[in-house]
Amino acid sequence: MAIQKEAFLKIKSELEKKHITLVAVSKTQSIDSILQLYELGQRDFGENYVQELVEKHKHLPSDIRWHFIGHLQSNKAKKIISFVHLIQTVDSLKLLQQLNKEAKNCNRNVNCLLQVRMAQEETKFGLNEVELSNVLENKFENVSVCGLMGLGTLTNDVVKTREEFSFLKRLQDKIPTAKILSMGMSSDFKIAIEEGSTLVRIGSLLFGERN
Numbered sequence: 001m002a003i004q005k006e007a008f009l010k011i012k013s014e015l016e017k018k019h020i021t022l023v024a025v026s027k028t029q030s031i032d033s034i035l036q037l038y039e040l041g042q043r044d045f046g047e048n049y050v051q052e053l054v055e056k057h058k059h060l061p062s063d064i065r066w067h068f069i070g071h072l073q074s075n076k077a078k079k080i081i082s083f084v085h086l087i088q089t090v091d092s093l094k095l096l097q098q099l100n101k102e103a104k105n106c107n108r109n110v111n112c113l114l115q116v117r118m119a120q121e122e123t124k125f126g127l128n129e130v131e132l133s134n135v136l137e138n139k140f141e142n143v144s145v146c147g148l149m150g151l152g153t154l155t156n157d158v159v160k161t162r163e164e165f166s167f168l169k170r171l172q173d174k175i176p177t178a179k180i181l182s183m184g185m186s187s188d189f190k191i192a193i194e195e196g197s198t199l200v201r202i203g204s205l206l207f208g209e210r211n
């Protein structure tokens with residue numbers, strides 16, 4: 001499948017003007033498609049599955065910044081800790097503790113985002129407001145919490161989508177260390193940007209529909 005070159009260039013230049021990070025979500029996409037975007041200058045890629053990420057990392061240029069955006073089980077953290085750029089989906093204190101331990105073992109500092117569960121989101125993952133503030137009370141030597149991530153409800157109701165993003169933005173505003181706000185995908189990234197997103201995760205608009 002050919003990448004969507006025109007769409008990519010347009011989105012990239014729009015986002016650059018606004019200093020918003022574009023993460024190209026490459027789950028299920030081939031090494032070859034990823035390389036095509038790489039040749040066009042893309043360096044941030046997002047993957048959802050540990051094994052797939054490990055394989056792709058092995059075969060692709062080492063200056064790619066890999067974002068982990070799927071659900072991460074503590075016992076699998078070890079496999080990606082040595083090279084991952086940003087783990088966006090931390091949803092428990094237990095996972096943070098495990099990440100800190102693994103990061104310490106390989107002598108690095110790992111950046112992560114806390115995943116927040118938004119209003120009526122389908123997925124069962126993510127912290128609610130109370131859990132979020134509890135997690136934030138902990139400080140770790142080898143893990144830095146740099147911001148928040150959220151998935152909007154899959155809906156055509158733009159009012160609702162906007163409400164969810166603005167809820168996440170208000171949470172970010174209360175946390176001085178939360179510089180990154182990861183929200184927005186192919187279907188809703190424009191609304192996310194209007195509501196204050198600093199990082200969007202876009203797959204199908206760049207790669208075409210997933211297999």
Ligand SMILES: *Cc1c(COP(=O)(O)O)cnc(C)c1O
Pocket residue numbers: 025027048069070151184185186187201202203204205
């Ligand atoms: C797949 C995925 C995306 C990208 O979705 P598109 O609709 O293809 O843009 C973004 N974020 C997460 C967490 C995903 O799993």
